[in-house]
Amino acid sequence: MEVEDYWERSAFLLAVHAGDIGKAEMLLSKGANRDARGRCRRTALQYPMNHDDAAMLRWLLDQGFSPAVKDGFGHTPVMDAVDHSAADCFEILLEAGADWETGKHEGTRLISDATHPRIIQRLLDLGENPAHLEREALREWIGLGTRDELQVSRAEYDQGSSRRFGTANPERMNVPFWNAMVRNGWTGYRAAKHFGEDSTDRGDPVWCHDRLGTSITPLPDGRFIEIAGEHEDHYDPDFCIYNDVIIHDGKGGFEILGYPEEVFPPTDFHSATLVGEWIYVIGNLGYRRTREAFSGETQVFRFHIGSGAMERVATSGESPGWIHSHQAKLGDGCIRVFQGNVLAADESGEITKSSLSGSYSLDLARAVWTRR
Template structure:
């Protein structure tokens, strides 16, 4: 166990930044060379890990008596492992020259060679670093407490260059559980595969990760080998570990040609693994827009949900994938908070750049005094820029015992609408649940330019009440805001609130509607038909039964005719 130091924290910043003069100045002040920062790192560990620190800085710290064997951070790695994971051969050499143990293990059994298989798996320095470590005595057949070896880790991450190197260098192949055919599929030629397919039972053999030759061909991404195995007679929907199919594998690694061919041999597009994820979900998660387009064109369902109820569009952090899914009819409002911040051009931060007085002046929610009022509140702007929760802002200003809610933009139940000119509009939403001191439902409108700039508009409560879990549908230059949950006690059962927001003036107006409305509906979906009607599906309706509020699932379909603002109810799809 380490004890957090109370002095000399600047030395860690200097070491991370590669500021040799700063580090030297701190040492000359008497700062302990092995002092720990809040993450448990020593200055040497910071320098070993940082791409900004030079080998000269490492030598300076080592000459000053830094402990080259110090275990740091949550994973308790030594500086040599950190240097190896940074991809710097020179730093590793300096530490080896100083006496660092190349086979030192973390408490979980990870050596430097095993660590780099995870940290550098998508880096061109993985092979040179692996070669360097092995040449300097790194044990190749080590295992972590989770039975991971450098070879199995490289295999799992499809680093065939490293797999081949380790095997050629003498690594034990048995952890992979390869048959001759499996080895040929992974590393051999098509001729090798064709010959070994003659061996009885070869197609049923499975590797360490439950891959058959068919599944391994997809994992390797070799179409010609897949064709040979298919011709030998296999089930194209064969499943491996956790229910993964060849199509899912091809989607996750981003192999459009393999996907096209698999579709041609009639694989099942909608098979899901043990986590409820289909091939489309995999392609979306890994950001392969070309694969997403192919799967959608073949009929894959873009609205399918996984075991947590997440749709594919909720799982992506790729702008291109979002574009493809929206063109397929998905709602951009379903993207994750992380994806929203990417779209609006805000990277986020954990530190508010406002003064204590600006916090005090702006921490409370207030409604607009006009329709709209531009809310130029520095604290609000910083809360949007950072995206931090209300509790965190209170913590930064020593206000944790304040029991009134603090204005916050870390919300759920807010709508998110894309405008044709590249701007985005977020409306309302809530922060925390009703029992939390920072629970608040908002009625503001924030217009994002898409480049990190934005404007906050406020409205009088009587013009536009606080709303969450509503729908927002763009119709021409207006956004129609329908339904919403709102505060308990404010719900008018049997009615459906409708508001129209003008995207030129940002003026908000309530709209009177007639007919068979859905009632007090929320968490529903709204779509615009070619005829210009808004169709409402799904969601929950708040009702009153014998004076007691209840919430029931909506099983009907409702349409709002915008020409006459009249609702029509359908028992089934219209």
């Protein structure tokens, strides 16, 4: 019974792959090896993902197969469910206690590999941050899709290719080039090249919507609030940290809100937590000038969904410091932040990065931080 085929599958694994519970059950009763592994040490519990075979998966779990067992690449069945868009199997594995947070690569989240709408929604319901989605999946999720043609003139490029801050709180930034860049998701380099320029020679970044460290907050009415973020690394000519807010209607429509830098500084790698009609924006990696302006204290702002206004929240207590790339959760009138990084100056004045120790809670009624 343990003779293997070309893909190193035993008769039992073939029965599982084929979705034949009767044969699989008979083979186990005859002493087939339940711990058999296929090519790349693939486990029995991973084969139902190929066809989203919920019935076979439930049967295997009932036989005591563990959803935590990994293959030769360190992948679990729930990771395969995401890869194969096996939405039914994904839900069953969650019920069985599968780890829905850890991604396939160190430091990544499972949602970063998700493309199936039901799987994405389930992870968001569990509290995942949609900003961790892969860019194309994220664009599909918020209704933008992708386009290959930049529908903007050379004059509009010349007029709008540079970043500028808003003059009101907020200013609705109806810039044709910016709108086209949001619809396309192009990098600044690609847009400049499209118009025969090299962005490395400009002296200022080309405005773009291709960003890291942004936040996406789904609203109950189907809209999405996208806040700030950065493009490229600090040494790149197109490096830019933005301070805008983009309101997506979920159907491809959007509007861009701008702010004066003194009202809302350029912000990236923050958290965004929906609390009633406000979104609390906590933390920032930011520019050095922003860190110095806040004297290393935790940056806290809130965005009003109705008016679009952004306001700073003055806090007291023991804050986590200049935190970024963290997690945030709402509960009992507090926002708890955890698992982030903190920038601080050492005795010589050198800026160092360390992992956040423990967690901190911000009492929203009193605007007071408490270390937990």
